[in-house]
Amino acid sequence: MGVLLFHAYIVNVIPHVIWSRTVGQGAEGVGLFFIVSALTLSASWHNRQGRDPKPTAAFWARRFFRIAPLFYLVLVVAWLIGQGKPNYAPHAMASNVFTPGNLLAHLTFAFGWIPAYQNSWLGVEWSIGTEMAFYLLFPVIILWLMPRMGALRTLFLGFVASLAWPWVMSHVFSPWPGWAYAFLFWSLPGQAVWFALGLALFWTSHPGRSLQGLSVGIIGAVALAVGLMNVPPAYSAVLWAIPGGLLTYAVWHRLPGVACITNSRWLQYAGTRSYSWYLLHWPILTAVVLPYMPGATQQGALGFVVRLAAMAALTIAAGELSYRLVEEPARQWGQRLIARWGWAGHRLKPAPAPREPEYQPQLSRQ
Secondary structure: OHHHHHHHHHOOOOOOOHHHHHHHOHHHHHHHHHHHHHHHHHHHHHHOOOOOOOHHHHHHHHHHHHHHHHHHHHHHHHHHHHOOOOOOOOHHHHHHOOOHHHHHHHHOOHHHHOOOOOOOOOOOOHHHHHHHHHHHHHHHHHHHHHHHHHHHHHHHHHHHHHHHHHHHHHHOOOOOOOOHHHHHHOOOHHHHHHHHHHHHHHHOOOOOHHHHOOHHHHHHHHHHHHHOOOOOHHHHHHHHHHHHHHHHHHHHOOOOOOHHHHOOHHHHHHHHHHHHHHHHHHHHHHHHHHHHOOOOOOOHHHHHHHHHHHHHHHHHHHHHHHHHHHHHHHHHHHHHHHHHOOOOOOOOOOOOOOOOHHHHHHHHHO
C-alpha cells in the first residue's frame, strides 16, 4: 500500500509540502516486505522440519510456483500494452525494454543482477529479482550461516553489505553508467539489511515487560522522524530498517497496541492479494490511468488523489481476478506436483511443537 502511494506521487512530485516527504518514502514498504518474508520463511522452514523428504527442493519448488506463474503472465501483459510507449520504462533503460536478452533474464529471474534489466519490463520488478535471489540462497543461510553466526552477527553483516555494495560496485568496478548506482542498490546485497533483520528477529527471544509498553511509541516516533527526512537512497534502507524492524517485532510478538494490524480483516485481505497488486499497479497506472483518466496527469494534490483512487480501484479489481484465476490455482497445482514428485507431503517424524520465541536458539542448534 505504501508502494501504491509512492508511485501515484512520483508521477508529478509535489514540492514544498511536508506530507509529500512521507508519501515519497512509501517505496520502503518493499523493505518491510523483505523483513516479513525472511521472518515467515524461517518460521515455515522450522515448522516443516521432518516433514519433507527433500526440503530444499520442495522449498525452491514452492517459491517458484508461488511467484513465477503470475509473473510470467504479467510479463506478457506488459509487453502487449507497453510497446511503443517511450515513458513506460526509465529513460536510461529504454533501449533494453522488450528485447530477447531482457526476456531471457526475466524468465530465469537473473535480471536482478543486471542493472540494465533490473526494473525495465514491469517497472516494479526489481524486488522480485531480489526476492528470488534470496530464495536461492535461503537453504544455505538457514542451515549453515545462521547456526554459526547467530542473530547479531547476521544483522551486522546485512548492514555492512547494504552500505558497502553500491559504493564498491560504482567506484571500484568500472565503467558503470551513472544511473546504475540506484539499480545496484536494488540488488540483493544492497537490500541485505532487510533480510538479515527478518532472520535475526526469528532468532531473538521474547522481549521483557519493560520493552512492551514502549514498543508502539518507539515505532511511531522513529517512523515519523525518518519519514519526514530527505533520506539519500544509499542510506534509506539502513535507516528505514529501524522502524520497519520495530514494527515487525511488535506484530510478531503481539505487543500491546498492534491489534489493529493483527486483527484487521482488510489488512488480511490486502496481504493475500498484495502480490497481484504489486505486479499489476504500475502497468495499470502508466498504460491506463495516465493516458485515459481525466485529471490524472495534473499537478498538485488533486492530481495525486485522482491517480491514486483510479489506480487503486483498477488494481484491486484486477488483483482479485488474478488471485482467483492465476495465483491460487498455480500454488495449489504446484503443491500437488511437489507431493507427486516425492519432495514433500510425507511426515517422516512428528512435527515439532509450536515455536516459542524464548526457545529459538536451542531449536536452531538442534
